[in-house]
Amino acid sequence: MTEIKASMAGSVWKITVAGGDKVESDQDVVILESMKMEIPIAAETDGTVKELKVAEGDFVNEGDVIAIIE
Amino acid sequence: MNYIEDLQKRVGTIKKGGHSKYHQKNEEKGKLFVRKRLELLFDEDMDIEDAFFANCMDEGLPSDGVVTGIGKVNGQDVCIMANDSTVKAGSWGKRTVEKIIRIQETAAKLEIPMLYLVDSAGARITDQVEMFPGRRGAGRIFHNQIKLSGRVPQVCLLFGPSAAGGAYIPAFCDIVVMVDGNASMYLGSPRMAEKVIGERVSLEEMGGANMHCSVSGVGDVLVKSEEEAISYTRSYLGYFPANFRNKPEASELKHVKEFEKSISDLIPENQNAPFNMYDFIKRIIDEDSFCEVKKTFAPELITGLARINGKSVGIIANQPRMKGGVLFPDSADKGAKFIQLCDSFNIPLLFLMDVPGFMIGTKVEQAGIIRHGAKMLAMMSEATVPKISVVVRKAYGAGLYAMAGPAFEPDASLALPTAQIAVMGPEAAVNAVYANKIAELPEEERSAFIKEKQEEYKDNIDIYRLASEMVVDAIVDPQDLREDLIKRYKIYEAKNITFTERKHGVYPV
Numbered sequence: 001m002t003e004i005k006a007s008m009a010g011s012v013w014k015i016t017v018a019g020g021d022k023v024e025s026d027q028d029v030v031i032l033e034s035m036k037m038e039i040p041i042a043a044e045t046d047g048t049v050k051e052l053k054v055a056e057g058d059f060v061n062e063g064d065v066i067a068i069i070e
Numbered sequence: 071m072n073y074i075e076d077l078q079k080r081v082g083t084i085k086k087g088g089h090s091k092y093h094q095k096n097e098e099k100g101k102l103f104v105r106k107r108l109e110l111l112f113d114e115d116m117d118i119e120d121a122f123f124a125n126c127m128d129e130g131l132p133s134d135g136v137v138t139g140i141g142k143v144n145g146q147d148v149c150i151m152a153n154d155s156t157v158k159a160g161s162w163g164k165r166t167v168e169k170i171i172r173i174q175e176t177a178a179k180l181e182i183p184m185l186y187l188v189d190s191a192g193a194r195i196t197d198q199v200e201m202f203p204g205r206r207g208a209g210r211i212f213h214n215q216i217k218l219s220g221r222v223p224q225v226c227l228l229f230g231p232s233a234a235g236g237a238y239i240p241a242f243c244d245i246v247v248m249v250d251g252n253a254s255m256y257l258g259s260p261r262m263a264e265k266v267i268g269e270r271v272s273l274e275e276m277g278g279a280n281m282h283c284s285v286s287g288v289g290d291v292l293v294k295s296e297e298e299a300i301s302y303t304r305s306y307l308g309y310f311p312a313n314f315r316n317k318p319e320a321s322e323l324k325h326v327k328e329f330e331k332s333i334s335d336l337i338p339e340n341q342n343a344p345f346n347m348y349d350f351i352k353r354i355i356d357e358d359s360f361c362e363v364k365k366t367f368a369p370e371l372i373t374g375l376a377r378i379n380g381k382s383v384g385i386i387a388n389q390p391r392m393k394g395g396v397l398f399p400d401s402a403d404k405g406a407k408f409i410q411l412c413d414s415f416n417i418p419l420l421f422l423m424d425v426p427g428f429m430i431g432t433k434v435e436q437a438g439i440i441r442h443g444a445k446m447l448a449m450m451s452e453a454t455v456p457k458i459s460v461v462v463r464k465a466y467g468a469g470l471y472a473m474a475g476p477a478f479e480p481d482a483s484l485a486l487p488t489a490q491i492a493v494m495g496p497e498a499a500v501n502a503v504y505a506n507k508i509a510e511l512p513e514e515e516r517s518a519f520i521k522e523k524q525e526e527y528k529d530n531i532d533i534y535r536l537a538s539e540m541v542v543d544a545i546v547d548p549q550d551l552r553e554d555l556i557k558r559y560k561i562y563e564a565k566n567i568t569f570t571e572r573k574h575g576v577y578p579v
Contacts, residue, residue, distance in 0.1 A: 008393045009431050035426045036495045037342050037394030062433055 002045050004067045006060040010034025015056055021049045023069060030054065030066050043069055084122060084132040088156030096155060099252055101229060102296050104137055104154040107187055110300045111150070112141035121172070124165040132157055134165040135190075138173040140182075144308050149177040152187035155230050160190035162236070164200035167208050174214040181313035183223040185303070186239050189230030208235055215242035220414040222313045225306065227299050228253035228279070228289070244411050245290040245306070245363055247299045248279035255282055255289070284366040287400060292366055306361055309375040309382040310415050317416045317563075318382040326552060327357040333548035337488050341464050341495065344390040347372055350422065350462065351387060354552045356380065363411075364404050370394070371401035373408035375417070379556045384412030386473070387422035390463070397428045397469060399442035405472065406445040409453050418456035418559055421480070425469030426495065444578035446472045451479075452569045456562035458482045458555065461489035461533075461542065476541055481562045484554070485533050485542040492531040496524040 013033035017023055023043045032039040047069040054066050071079075087093065087103060096103065108116055119139035125131040135157035140149050151170045153160035162170075177184040193202060201207055218224055219242060226232075226243035230252055237255045240246040246255075256277030263269045263276065275281060282289035293299045311318045333353050338345055351360060355376040362374035370393040376383050386405055388395035397405075412419055428434075428443050450457075450472065458481055459474040470491060476483040485491070492499070500523045501508075508516055529535075537545050546554050 008396065008398075008429065009433060035394055035396050035429065036497050037390070037396065037426050038344055039394045040344060040391070 001050070002043075002047070002069050003065045004029055004041060004043060004069060006032060006062055006064045006066055007041060008032070008034055008039060009061050010039060010059075012054045012056050012058045012060060012066075013038065015052060015054070017049050017052075017067075019049055019052055023047060023049060029069075032060065041066060045069060080126065081122075083129075084126065087132055087154050088130075088135075088158070092156035100295065101155070101189070101252060103156065104152045104187070104189075107227075107229070107296060107300065108137065108139075108141065108150065108152060110297060111185070111187075111304070112143060113145065114142065116141035116150075117147070121165070121169045124169055125163065130158075131163065134163050134169065135160055136162075136166045136169050138169045140176070143183075143185075143304055146183070146307070146312055147180070148183040148185055148307070149173050149180075150185045150187060153190040153230075155189040155191075158191075158194060160230065161192060161194040162190065162201055162208060163194045163197040166194075167201045167211065168206060170211050171206055171214060174211065174218060177222055178214070178218055181222055181315065183225070183307060183310070183312060184218055186224070186226045186243060188226055188228050188232045188236070188239055190233070190236050191231060192233035192236045212238045212242055215239065219244075220314060220410075223307065223310045223415060225303055227303055228255070229296055229299070230254075231256075233257075233259065241288065244414075246282075246288065247291040247293060247302055248283055248289040249296055249299050250279045250292055250294055253279040253289075280366075283364075287364065287367045287403065290364050290367075291362075302361075306375070309361060309377075309417065314414055314416070320380040320382075321356075321359075321377055322380060323356050323359065323377065324380045325357050326355065327352065329353055333486075333551065337463060337486075337548075341490060344394065346391045347387050347389045347395075347422065347424065347462075351376070351385060354378065354555065355383070355385075360385075363408060368398060368400035368404045370396060370398065371405055373404055375412075378420075378552065378559065381559060382417045383420050383559070384408060384417045385420050385422065388425040388469075388473070390424050393429075394426055395424050396426050397443065397446075397472060399434060399437045399439050402428075402439070402442040402446040402472065406449040409446070409449040413449070413453035413455050416455055418562070419453060419458070419474070420555065421450075421457075421459040421474040423459060423461045423465045423470070423473045424463040425465055425473055427467035427469040428472070441578045443468060443472060447478075448575065448577055450474050452575070454565070454567050454569050456481050456559055456565050458484065458558060458562075460546075460551065461485040461491060463488050464490045464492075464495065466490075466492055466494050481565065482544070482558055483542045484551075485537070485545050486548050486551070487533065487545055489533045489536075489542070489545070490528075490531060491533070491536055491541065492527075496527045496531075499527050500524050 010032040014031040028040040030041045050070040051068040125134040137152045224243045226240040226246045228248045232255045254277040283292035359377035372387040474480045
């Protein structure tokens with residue numbers, strides 16, 4: 001089980017996967033919006049999305065858990 | 071037994087290092103014997119080894135646990151000190167320290183690179199009065215390193231632990247190459263941490279190679295094996311001259327790889343969408359010439375050595391793919407040290423800008439982003455080597471300044487047609503200027519108003535307008551960028567300036 005964490009503070013602009021989806025390493029899971037930039041947050045390992053901890057529009061701080069991959 | 075046989079016997083014994091059980095232990099961990107490491111490092115055999123007989127009256131301490139000498143790397147003489155971890159875990163006794171000090175003095179005299187192959191448990195407590203506090207105690211090693219810094223390249227190859235005071239050897243080197251799984255640096259071991267402050271932590275978590283190369287930034291290059299550490303170091307040194315008086319030697323390879331996608335194809339129209347800066351770099355440098363420093367630390371800023379038309383260049387590039395390419399305290403530190411490194415050894419600099427600015431918010435302000443950012447500005451500003459900045463896409467706010475904007479005397483400020491230079495991006499600017507006005511407008515009129523103002527703003531910061539005001543020196547077709555850089559670096563080679571007259575600046579730290 002690995003946690004995907006926000007690399008910087010920002011708001012959740014788009015969630016590109018759903019719970020139960022299979023993801024590959026380096027695949028974007030969430031795109032944050034911060035400093036007027038799109039910040040893609042990718043999975044670090046292959047796996048299945050077990051849980052999404054955020055919704056679109058949420059504010060996340062650096063280090064907050066965005067999703068759990070199993 | 072005659073004299074010759076006696077000598078040969080003694081030499082043979084010392085060359086073997088410590089007890090076979092320690093050799094075996096090292097082998098199990100994937101660690102090579104110190105002499106094997108040196109064999110791989112040098113072009114041929116080591117040319118000179120001094121104080122081979124250090125502490126030879128004590129049979130248990132061959133060479134006193136460290137090899138010091140001179141050999142050739144890429145045809146260039148380099149000084150080395152290399153711990154032998156089969157001898158008392160590579161710990162430092164009185165003669166170990168004296169040997170290290172002497173080889174550093176030799177490096178200073180000859181002005182040739184100094185490499186530290188570290189694998190040491192730290193001070194030999196039984197020898198502490200002789201090796202720790204005095205004029206030629208361990209402190210002198212660090213004093214010498216500080217003095218050598220910027221005179222000759224200093225590289226640390228960390229194969230095992232570098233503990234307590236010994237951890238300052240890597241800290242004072244230009245770069246530290248760490249072998250994943252074996253290399254570690256820490257002031258107090260996990261055992262000590264538990265005893266003294268009550269923290270329970272693993273060595274890997276507290277001082278492992280991965281941690282140092284991605285979190286603390288004390289490590290620069292994370293490698294999988296000792297062989298990789300050595301081959302990286304050999305190739306890294308190829309970008310450097312022997313000392314600050316010389317320029318790096320050009321290499322023969324002068325091709326750039328052909329790619330199906332051109333630079334223009336890479337850059338998304340939408341300024342806010344990410345792209346991969348590595349793909350951009352590949353298209354302007356010689357094929358396979360990128361030697362990255364601090365790849366896994368603060369990846370929103372890429373720093374690495376490369377060759378353009380065979381010549382060494384230090385590249386500092388924003389990476390929009392990571393954290394939007396925004397500058398953070400760590401990225402600023404990373405940039406600051408890399409700029410110093412290149413400037414010290416006459417390696418021209420190339421800044422590739424696509425930067426939304428420095429990060430804002432409570433977290434980074436508490437981390438002191440202002441003083442960290444100031445370090446990068448100071449080092450960039452002081453660098454007197456040929457310095458070219460290219461605005462690839464956006465250059466907003468103090469990001470423009472940190473990346474060698476026009477005010478910091480770059481030899482050329484170039485822009486691609488996709489460049490946008492401004493205090494802030496259109497979205498942020500319109501929000502800042504018209505916040506009250508927008509709030510007053512009826513809901514249905516807002517988006518049209520914002521769009522109109524954003525378009526006005528974009529016209530105002532149009533890159534041709536900035537070229538017309540001579541803010542940038544040239545707008546370059548991305549296809550011609552490499553050729554333009556080749557010409558400019560060749561011409562700017564003649565540059566020979568002193569930044570300013572003084573003892574030294576009072577640097578932000």
